[in-house]
Amino acid sequence: MKKAVLYIQGVTRYGGAPESLFNLTNRLTKYQGVVATSGEGKLTQRLRRAKVPYFTVKMGMWRKAKSWPFLPGTLYRLNREAKKAEIALIHCNTLWDTPYGVILGRLLKVPVITHIRNTFEKEKIRKYWLDKVDLIITVSEAVARPLKEAGLPFKVVYNGVDLDVFDRVGVSGSEVRRELGLEGSLVILLPGRVDTTKGQREAILAMSRVVKELKQAVLVIVGETSRQEAGLIESLKDLSRKVGVKERVMFTGARDDMPALYAAADLVIMPSLESAKEGFGRVLIEAMAMGKCTVATRTGGIPEVVEEGVTGLLVPPGDEEALARAMLEVLKDNKKREAMGEAGYNRVLERFDLKRVVAYVERIYDSLL
Numbered sequence: 081m082k083k084a085v086l087y088i089q090g091v092t093r094y095g096g097a098p099e100s101l102f103n104l105t106n107r108l109t110k111y112q113g114v115v116a117t118s119g120e121g122k123l124t125q126r127l128r129r130a131k132v133p134y135f136t137v138k139m140g141m142w143r144k145a146k147s148w149p150f151l152p153g154t155l156y157r158l159n160r161e162a163k164k165a166e167i168a169l170i171h172c173n174t175l176w177d178t179p180y181g182v183i184l185g186r187l188l189k190v191p192v193i194t195h196i197r198n199t200f201e202k203e204k205i206r207k208y209w210l211d212k213v214d215l216i217i218t219v220s221e222a223v224a225r226p227l228k229e230a231g232l233p234f235k236v237v238y239n240g241v242d243l244d245v246f247d248r249v250g251v252s253g254s255e256v257r258r259e260l261g262l263e264g265s266l267v268i269l270l271p272g273r274v275d276t277t278k279g280q281r282e283a284i285l286a287m288s289r290v291v292k293e294l295k296q297a298v299l300v301i302v303g304e305t306s307r308q309e310a311g312l313i314e315s316l317k318d319l320s321r322k323v324g325v326k327e328r329v330m331f332t333g334a335r336d337d338m339p340a341l342y343a344a345a346d347l348v349i350m351p352s353l354e355s356a357k358e359g360f361g362r363v364l365i366e367a368m369a370m371g372k373c374t375v376a377t378r379t380g381g382i383p384e385v386v387e388e389g390v391t392g393l394l395v396p397p398g399d400e401e402a403l404a405r406a407m408l409e410v411l412k413d414n415k416k417r418e419a420m421g422e423a424g425y426n427r428v429l430e431r432f433d434l435k436r437v438v439a440y441v442e443r444i445y446d447s448l449l
C-alpha cells in the first residue's frame with residue numbers, strides 16, 4: 081500500500097502553484113496524494129477528473145485577524161481527514177499554508193515540508209514558521225537565498241512541465257491562428273495572470289515600437305485578472321488605444337488550450353516586474369517545451385530558466401525600450417529564433433521534464449520517512 085501525502089493548498093484561485101500541485105499529485109508513482117483546499121474550483125475539477133483524492137475545508141490567511149475565530153474548526157477538520165487518510169507526510173504547497181501544516185504535523189507526529197514558489201523577505205521565515213518544518217523546497221536558487229542566510233534546510237526543485245501535454249510534435253497552432261484571425265501575423269504571446277506586476281503595460285508600450293518596424297506583429301495577452309484588479313484589462317485596452325496599437329493587441333481572457341496557443345506563437349514573452357517576486361516562471365518552460373524562443377525580464381528565478389543568448393533573451397524589468405529591442409532582434413531573425421527555440425526544448429529535456437521532477441520529490445519524501 082502506498083504511503084499517503086497530504087498537500088495543503090489554501091488559496092483556491094488557479095495559478096502557477098495549484099498547476100504545479102496538480103502536476104505533482106497526478107504523476108506520483110510511489111506515494112498517494114490527498115489534497116486539502118479551501119473550496120471547489122478549477123483545481124478540484126482537475127483533481128476529480130484525474131481521480132486524485134481531495135477534500136475542502138475553509139483555510140483563511142493565517143495572519144489575518146478575521147481568520148482567527150475559524151482556526152480551531154479548520155484544524156479539527158484537517159486533523160480528522162488526515163487521520164482518516166492515514167497521512168504519513170504533509171506537504172504545504174505555498175509559504176502561506178505553512179502554519180496549518182506545522183500544527184497538523186505536530187498533532188499527527190509526521191514530517192512537514194513546505195514549498196516556496198516566490199522570492200520573499202527574510203522576516204517571513206518567522207512570521208510563517210518556516211523554521212519549524214523538516215524541510216523546505218524552493219523552485220529556484222533565487223528563492224532559497226533567505227533560507228541560506230538563516231541556515232535552514234532546503235532543496236531546490238525546479239518546476240516541471242508535462243511533455244505529454246505540451247507536445248511540440250503532436251499539437252498544432254493552426255486552428256488557434258484561424259480562430260483568432262492571426263494567419264499571416266507574427267504572434268507574440270504573453271500568458272499568465274493579468275496583473276500590474278506582470279508587465280502587460282510594459283509589453284503594450286514595447287509594441288508601440290515593435291509595430292513601427294514589423295507591422296504584422298500582434299501581441300496576444302492570455303489570462304484574467306484577480307478580483308482586486310478587475311478594471312485592469314480595460315485600463316490596458318485604453319493604453320493600447322492611446323499608443324496606437326489597439327489593432328495589434330488582443331486580450332483572450334483565460335483559455336484551456338495553452339499548448340495550442342504556444343504552438344501558434346512565434347515568440348513568448350514574460351516581462352514581469354521586480355514586484356512580481358517571480359520565483360521561477362512556469363510559462364517559460366511551457367513555451368520552451370513547445371520549441372519557442374522566449375524573451376523575459378532578469379528578475380527572481382527567471383535567469384535560472386532562460387539561458388541568456390541561448391534559449392532566449394533577458395532584459396531589465398520595467399524597461400520597455402529594452403523589451404522592444406529584444407523582441408525585434410528575434411522576430412527579425414528567423415534562424416536565431418528557431419535555434420533558440422530548439423535549445424530551449426533541449427534545456428527542458430535536461431532540467432524541467434515533469435517525470436524527473438516528480439521522481440526527485442519522491443526521493444525527498446523517502447529521505448524523511
